[in-house]
């Protein structure tokens with residue numbers, strides 16, 4: 001026998017002792033009544049009381065549990081709020097990034113638009129995406145695909161849109177760069193064919209001696225962090241401007257509608273002294289009053305008399321190029337006038353050291369006399385490139401004039 005069984009019997013005995021049959025005598029008005037309260041009945045009453053007590057305890061417990069559950073819910077809500085706050089902070093951070101990216105994109109767009117306007121005289125909003133692929137020469141980089149697959153798919157949709165825009169801008173500037181490089185290559189060839197050194201011209205222009213027509217330089221510097229083609233675009237655009245504006249400035253137009261060139265450029269016998277002398281230009285023989293025409297577009301920089309030359313007109317074409325027309329009998333222009341190629345500026349004559357009616361025509365490059373023949377006898381392919389350059393520079397000037 002274990003002690004547990006002994007304990008149970010002991011409790012049973014104690015409970016049984018509580019519920020014993022009781023007999024109660026009740027005396028009312030002389031009658032005695034006898035009430036018997038059995039142990040079984042007592043046990044039933046005790047059981048009911050116990051059940052009621054249990055029900056009450058259960059209800060109390062339920063309320064308590066309910067309260068505990070509400071606390072749990074409150075904790076859950078607090079947790080959700082904390083998560084939302086963290087996500088809001090993340091979103092705010094991401095918004096900052098989006099704003100930053102958008103600002104970069106805007107800056108780049110402004111640079112691209114200024115390039116289109118400054119160098120091509122075109123309304124940037126009117127540029128079709130495929131326009132620059134027509135440019136010949138360097139087309140290797142002109143078909144840079146928009147690498148939308150390279151865009152991180154984990155990015156939020158708004159950021160992906162910006163990333164795609166950025167890729168498109170980079171692709172566009174790469175195409176632009178290819179087109180500009182194509183023009184540079186052509187201009188280099190044409191400039192070299194005219195006996196000029198392209199690198200020397202660009203160096204001279206970079207040093208600020210190349211004339212007044214280079215519209216801008218170095219604005220791409222701040223965009224260097226924005227993409228490799230943007231950085232390269234700066235130098236390419238400057239080179240294109242210098243070389244093409246030099247081509248435009250080259251005096252390849254006939255200064256007079258007369259065919260004969262009576263004297264060549266270089267050392268010859270001086271017609272007055274008979275001694276060897278440097279002849280710094282070409283002579284065109286014709287009747288007095290023959291119209292003298294500007295050999296290239298430019299600004300009239302001198303009208304008057306120069307010792308030995310007689311009546312002289314000088315036209316500054318920019319890029320360090322100047323033409324001089326001498327021995328004139330009259331002027332049809334004045335200092336400061338913008339002239340086009342072929343526009344009349346004077347009349348042929350025989351003033352100064354002249355033996356008869358003729359035009360003495362000089363071309364000076366950075367002050368030094370060069371043989372005009374190479375410009376006047378420029379080949380058709382060179383003239384084609386020159387005309388292309390003239391159209392571009394002209395459209396820029398027109399766009400500027402329209403504003």
Ligand SMILES: [Zn+2]
Nearest residue numbers: 281282283360
């Ligand atoms: Zn001469």
